Every structure is written in structure tokens, then in C-alpha cells.
Amino acid sequence: MIVRKNMGRAKSLLMLLIVLGFSFATYNLVSMIIDHNKNEGLVADESFGGRKVIGSAKFGSKYHVALTATDAAYSQWQCRIMYYWYKKVRDMPGSDMGKFTRILHSGRADQLMSEIPTFVADPLPEGLDRGYIVLNRPWAFVQWLEKADIEEEYILMAEPDHIFVNPLPNLASRTQPAGFPFFYIKPAENEKIIRKFYPEEKGPVTDVDPIGNSPVIIQKSLMEEIAPSWVNISLRMKDDPETDKAFGWVLEMYAYAVASALHGVKHILRKDFMLQPPWDLHVGKKFIIHYTYGCDYNLKGELTYGKIGEWRFDKRSHLTSPPPKNLSLPPPGVPESVVRLVKMVNEATANIPEWDTLNRI
Template structure:
């Protein structure tokens, strides 16, 4: 057949070398993958298959939506929330798509050019009876009907949420994902629940112990639930027994009931969110919810119920944003509180016109 040239032999040798190298690399990567439950973590990115799939698949992304007012108290929280959304949106593992602040004040405000915003009407005067959160389900009804939402999923969030890790689409290909709230207890309020969830629908235990936020849910599913959520909220507010029992979480109960009426079950994710000061560590959680005040003495001891020598409480800033460069907590304060203050400081230092 003739003698092969030295040049051809070199090419063949290099080809075998690269083929063998690639095969060995694939085998090593597969064997060094770390098992997390039934999922395999990619050794290069550290992401699970779920996270890799949702971050790479445009149809698996979710739209971040939070309802808000034009009050200064709401505005500075929205600015911080939007800052951290932008920071994590395109990181590996993130399933974030677009972002909308659903403004239910009925008119534009000064953040329209800074944050993507959709203006909706508030409830007619007097309907909310001072319970401003009652506007949330009505705001979602209007936004879902008239807004432009390219993604198939929606994350219902709130202004006092801060992203602390890239958040994948936890609901992709399955049930809606929701954070379980310990103060939503349908089975302990069965008498009231039966007014809104009839016996023919099944046991009250069918109602998930959740609020509406944070929840990642298919847009088509939310479009069905939202009008019922609005109507149940209004009925509960008109019910003295429900109003007294549920108080500030009334519309959360209404969402739980509305979703159960539509036969929707949620996957409960305790890692979805932490709430300082009670949750001390961040670990693999995705959101910090700073609804509670954080009060400590200078020894780093919690003084909840008593104003501490060091404190961070969003309610201390009702009329305007917190100042830049807030002092960090004393030594011994939990990681979650320290991270929260650092997040606020970084956002306020980098958002133009913060003051």
C-alpha cells in the first residue's frame, strides 16, 4: 500500500491523543460530580441539572413581579430589590427573565425611568379600609390582563426582598414553588376556612400553608387564580371573624384558599427565603425577607421587643431611605443580619441619586 508519510503519522497520532483526552475528561467529570438528593451537580459550574436547564432554556425563565405603592417607604425598598435582581439576573443558575414593579397607586411616580413599571388602578376609595395589601391581588389581575409578559412563569415578590443567590426556576416542569409560612395555619382555622373552602372540595388540609409571595408559578395558572384570590380577599375583609383572626396576613390566607379552590398544590421550599433575625444562616437560600426588626445589644445578643443599642428595622425609614454606609452589627450577630446590612449598604452606595 505504500509507506505513510511522517506528516500523516503525526496527524493520526494527534487525533488519537485528543480523542482519548476528551473521553477521559468526560469520565472524570462524571465520576467527580457531587450527588445532591437525586440530582447531579456539575463539577465545573456547581449547578444541579435543574439549575443548568432553567438558566439555559429561555422558555423556563420567570418574570419577577412585585406590587408597590408610590410612598417613599416602598420606593427605597424597590430600588434595593431591583439592584440585586440586576446583579443576579445573568449569573449561572439564575432563571430570572424580565422585571416589573406593578405600581397600584394609579399614577406614575419618579421611579418610572429607573425601574420597569406597570401602573394599575388601586381599589376604589374605602374598599381596603386601611389594609393597603388588599390592593395586591387586584393589581395582579390588572397586570396579567393588560401587561406584556414574555415569560411562561411569574415570581411574585415583594419590595422588602433581597436576592442573595441566583434563583433558578424552582417551579419548572412541576407544581408552583412556594415558601411555607409558619403563621398560615389553615387546619387550625377550619371553622373560618369552611366559609371559603366548602366540604365538597375536600379536607382543609388541601390548603397549603403559604402566602402569595414568594411563589414561582406558571403564568397561565396565575391568570386563573388571581380573580378568585381578589374576590376571596374582599370577602374575608368583610368578614369580621376572618378579619380579626387573620389580621395582616389576610390576603395570604386568601391566596392559599384561592389556589386550593383551583386544585393547585405547591411544592413547599423552606430554602426559598430566610427572615432575620429568626433565621440565622443563609446557606443555600435565595432571598432575605427583612420584614422583622433586628435589635441587638453591643454584645451581639438579640433584644427583640426592645429597641437595641444596634438595630436595623425598615420601619425606622418610613419617610425616606436609610442613610448610606449603615454601621455593621456588633460581633456575634447572625450571618443573615450582617449580610442584610451589607446588601443595603452596597445598593445605596451604587444607586444614583440615593439621597
């Protein structure tokens, strides 16, 4: 059954949080929002019931796959492919995957509710995201963590443009989450800005890991501590013109890294967590394909990045409707990672029901 109640007071309290200046005392305000709205929201998944796991981590602990998304067609078709491959690899040897939730932060149900286990979170109050829609992600996590019955002790934070290419074990340790080091997240090179949110008395700027929130495998109890701070830091960064200009589309990633450091959390940095075609040429033993970059090649198999190729695959070519079935394979000479990506997309689209019609604007 789907239930939804008014979150007006939650939004008012969140606005108060902003007015008060986003100090870390605002953790209590976020807690007040959650306490008031506990068990409210929109849930569509019969499998959410079950016990909450409490205790120390152990090798082989299951993790819950949490995918944040919107109800736009562009997000929907990526979610469908991602969920298809989750189901394919979930029970393979070496996998520690548990259950799956799409955290939909559009504030309303969509047509994928019966296909993908989904929790519907309220977005930020109108205007707060300033057109930067991923600012809703940390606030959605705060709501989900408080309201959903999550059986697993760990959580994998994932995104729609992730494809599981190999069975993914729990890469976290008892004391540290696991994250992927992004080459473009550079806290040390942005120390002046980082110090606005991570003051010197907290420690060296190298305490801030070069990561975003995804992919990250983290103990649920630790994520419950970090998430409210992640909300606060994200909004503070967006409200600061210098920070907003410097960090741009990766602002929310920096906010997660800073929030983690403020809680004394260091991540195990796993380069094998993910590969990103066309820059990573081989899949090997890596676990996730992240297809955020366009793949453009001429018919000789040469990369033409920055120029539309004679052959291309770019998710942004499909903003308003899903890509067609049976995409053409890359020409000879294109790296194995790109070939594998297109083959996996083709397999998913060939097997997902109503692929051509369900998620169109």
C-alpha cells in the same frame, strides 16, 4: 409612552361583583372588567413587547419577576434596593430570571418610572381596602396579567423587602408552583374560618397550603386562573368581621392560599426559598432575604427582640425617607444573616443614583 384611560366602568363592575356576593361565578364579572379595559392603564417600559410563550413547562424556563408596590417613600426605597440586587444576580450561573416589572397599585406614575420597569394599576374603588392597602395587590395582578405582554412562561411574585442573595432558579415544576411555607399561616388551626371560603365538599382543609402569594413561582396561565378568585376571596375575607379579626395583616396571604386550593393547585413547599433574619441565622444556599422583622441587638451581639437594641436595623425606622448610606455594621456575635443583610443594603445605597434625595415624602 405612558397612556392612561378612565377605568370608571371597571370600578362600577367591581362594585357589582361585591353586591352579588363574591361567588365564583364572579370570575366572569372580573373578565368583563378586563375585556372592557384591555390595553388601558399605565405602562412605562420599552421592553414589554414580545411573544407570549404557550406550552408545557420545561426545566430552566425563565420567570418574570413581578414586584407589587405603592408610591410611598417607604415602598420606593425598598424597591430600589430590590431592583439593584435583581440586576446583580439576574445573569449569574444558576439564575432563571427573565425581565422585571414593578406593579405599582397607586393608580399614578411616580419618580421611579424611568429607573424601574413599571406597570401602573388602578387601586380598588375608594374605601374598599378599608385601610388594608395590600388588598390592592390581587386586583393589580389581575390588571397586569391581562394588559401586559409577558414573554416568560412563569412569574415570580415578589415584594419590596426581598433581596436576592443567591441566583434563583425556577423552582416550580411542570404541574406545581413553588412557594415558601410560613410558620404563621396555619389553615388547619383555623379550619372553622377557612371553611367559610373552602367548603368541605371541596376537600380536606390540608388542601390549603401554608403560604402567601409571595414568594411564589407560578406558571403564568395558572396565575391567570387563580388571580380573579384571589381578588374575590380577599374582599370576602375583609368583609367578614370574624375572619378579618383572626387573620389581620396576613388576611390577603390566606386569601391566596384558599384561592389556589379552590383551583386544585398545590404548591411545592421550599424552605430554602427565603430566610428571615433575625430568626434564620445563616444564608447558606437560600435565595431571598426577607427583612420584614426588626433586628435588635445589644453590644454583646445578643438579640433583644421586642426591645430596641443598642444596635438595630428595622425597615420601619425609615417610613418617610430612605435609610442613610453606610449603615453601621452589627456588633461581633450577631448572626451572619443580619451582617449579610446590612452589607447588601449598604452596597445598594452606595451605588444607586440620587439615593438620599429621590424618594422622600
